Amino acid sequence: xxxxxxxxxxxxxxxxxxxxxxxxxxxxxxxxxxxxxxxxxxxxxxxxxxxxxxxxxxxxxxxxxxxxxxxxxxxxxxxxxxxxxxxxxxxxxxxxxxxxxxxxxxxxxxxxxxxxx
Amino acid sequence: xxxxxxxxxxxxxxxxxxxxxxxxxxxxxxxxxxxxxxxxxxxxxxxxxxxxxxxxxxxxxxxxxxxxxxxxxxxxxxxxxxxxxxxxxxxxxxxxxxxxxxxxxxxxxxxxxxxxxxxxxxxxxxxxxxxxxxxxxxxxxxxxxxxxxxxxxxxxxxxxxxxxxxxxxxxxxxxxxxxxxxxxxxxxxxxxxxxxxxxxxxxxxxxxxxxxxxxxxxxxxxxxxxxxxxxxxxxxxxxxxxxxxxxxxxxxxxxxxxxxxxxxxxxxxxxxxxxxxxxxxxxxxxxxxxx
Numbered sequence: 001x002x003x004x005x006x007x008x009x010x011x012x013x014x015x016x017x018x019x020x021x022x023x024x025x026x027x028x029x030x031x032x033x034x035x036x037x038x039x040x041x042x043x044x045x046x047x048x049x050x051x052x053x054x055x056x057x058x059x060x061x062x063x064x065x066x067x068x069x070x071x072x073x074x075x076x077x078x079x080x081x082x083x084x085x086x087x088x089x090x091x092x093x094x095x096x097x098x099x100x101x102x103x104x105x106x107x108x109x110x111x112x113x114x115x116x117x
Numbered sequence: 118x119x120x121x122x123x124x125x126x127x128x129x130x131x132x133x134x135x136x137x138x139x140x141x142x143x144x145x146x147x148x149x150x151x152x153x154x155x156x157x158x159x160x161x162x163x164x165x166x167x168x169x170x171x172x173x174x175x176x177x178x179x180x181x182x183x184x185x186x187x188x189x190x191x192x193x194x195x196x197x198x199x200x201x202x203x204x205x206x207x208x209x210x211x212x213x214x215x216x217x218x219x220x221x222x223x224x225x226x227x228x229x230x231x232x233x234x235x236x237x238x239x240x241x242x243x244x245x246x247x248x249x250x251x252x253x254x255x256x257x258x259x260x261x262x263x264x265x266x267x268x269x270x271x272x273x274x275x276x277x278x279x280x281x282x283x284x285x286x287x288x289x290x291x292x293x294x295x296x297x298x299x300x301x302x303x304x305x306x307x308x309x310x311x312x313x314x315x316x317x318x319x320x321x322x323x324x325x326x327x328x329x330x331x332x333x334x335x336x337x338x339x340x341x342x343x344x345x346x347x348x349x350x351x352x353x354x355x356x357x358x359x360x361x362x363x364x365x366x367x368x369x370x371x372x373x374x375x376x377x378x379x380x381x382x383x384x385x386x387x388x389x390x391x392x393x394x395x396x397x398x399x400x401x402x403x404x405x406x407x408x
Contacts, residue, residue, distance in 0.1 A: 033145060034152040052149050053175040056142070057183030064188055082145050 018058055020101055021048065023086065023094040026068060030085035033059060059084060067093050119154065119168045121147035128177050132184055135192040142184075259368045267333070268312030269319070334363040356390065364391075373397070 025031065025039050036059075037050040062068045067090035074080040086094065125143045134142065150171050157167035184190055220227040255261040315323075320335045327333065339358045345351045361377040370376065371391055381389045 032148075034149045037149075051175045052146060052153075053177075053180035054183065056146060056149070057180065057187065060142075060184070060187050060189065079148070081148065082141075 016097070016101070018050075018054070019062065020094070020097045022058060022062065023067065023090055023097065026084055026086045027091070027094060030083040032081045032083050036084070062090070066090070118151065118164075119172075121150040121154075124172070125150070128181060129184070131181055132190045133192050134184075134190055138189055138192070264366065265330075266312065267323070269315050270309065271311050271313045272309035330366075332362045332365045334360040334366045336360070336363065354396070 021040050022036060025036055025043075031039065033055060037055050041049050059068070059070070063070055063084070066087055068084045069087050070082050070084045072080050073083045122143050125146045126139065129139050129143060132139075153171045153174070154164075154167045157170055158164060162170065256264060258264065314337070317335075320333075324333050337358045339356050341353050341355055343351050344354045359377070361379045361382050364370065364376040372394065374391075376391065377389060380386055
């Protein structure tokens with residue numbers, strides 16, 4: 001079996017978590033990019049911060065996969081903004097990723113706290 | 118307010134985005150920086166400090182690197198329409214590869230298309246074979262385009278109240294009388310332009326008076342007959358009764374033996390037959406040939 005390199009594992013974990021975070025905050029309603037970043041930062045108590053250089057490339061990648069769909073929305077007296085919403089495919093992916101993530105977290109918790117149980 | 122859009126566009130220029138998409142991304146990212154700038158100022162920063170902070174909070178290189186992995190960052194402008202390019206083997210190979218990939222990507226469509234092509238080709242081949250045999254391929258006789266079939270039209274025959282007989286392309290069988298035409302109730306009326314059999318007298322008159330053909334011969338289906346070889350079992354065969362001049366019309370001669378003579382047409386002179394090569398080969402031992 002090939003060895004799992006820790007930096008690669010860390011990168012994949014962060015990447016998977018970032019996708020899950022964005023899909024989760026889009027589940028309730030469509031949001032624009034800045035709102036998405038602030039919402040994640042607020043709900044995580046400031047622990048998770050998305051900067052522009054990682055937030056938008058990830059949004060565009062999810063859009064290319066068909067998981068989310070962006071559209072410009074114009075409101076009276078406001079500048080137009082690009083709002084993103086979850087597609088049916090994205091909703092299925094979110095359910096799957098959420099379940100996988102829960103199982104992963106539970107497995108890690110069992111290992112890391114096993115000695116104290 | 119800082120010109121965020123120009124700042125972002127300068128960072129996007131190295132990416133191969135379409136002009137429209139580049140403008141959209143620049144607008145969206147500039148809005149994000151503007152929101153952040155307002156937020157920093159709301160928290161007490163001066164406009165200059167807020168602009169500097171917003172600008173330094175993201176890594177230009179990282180943004181370009183991550184955007185560069187997207188499909189939309191590999192945009193190719195279509196060449197302007199112009200004169201067609203010269204033929205090249207490379208373009209043919211590219212088209213071929215593209216076609217194969219497209220066919221492999223849609224196997225159900227590919228199978229359906231192949232089935233339609235196979236059935237269409239098979240049906241076309243079968244139809245052509247029939248047409249070729251019936252209409253296109255010439256007869257295997259000298260000057261086949263000069264051989265014609267002559268008969269009487271059905272409407273002409275029906276108008277001849279004094280016609281003694283209406284069946285038989287050659288000499289009539291003894292005892293055969295006029296054939297009633299369209300007498301059956303509900304039967305389909307005959308095609309008035311179709312050729313029908315002629316009487317023996319008509320045929321003999323045509324032979325005496327015509328100056329158009331080199332020779333004429335009558336032919337009539339004799340139906341099934343029993344062939345009794347000198348040795349072996351009798352066999353049911355199908356043949357044609359023909360006038361003596363039949364082989365003169367076709368300009369054909371048998372491989373073995375002789376053709377009919379006018380003497381053979383006289384009643385009571387005995388039956389003479391010309392058999393095909395295949396039947397002769399089957400009954401070679403039993404059939405007697407005339408020298």
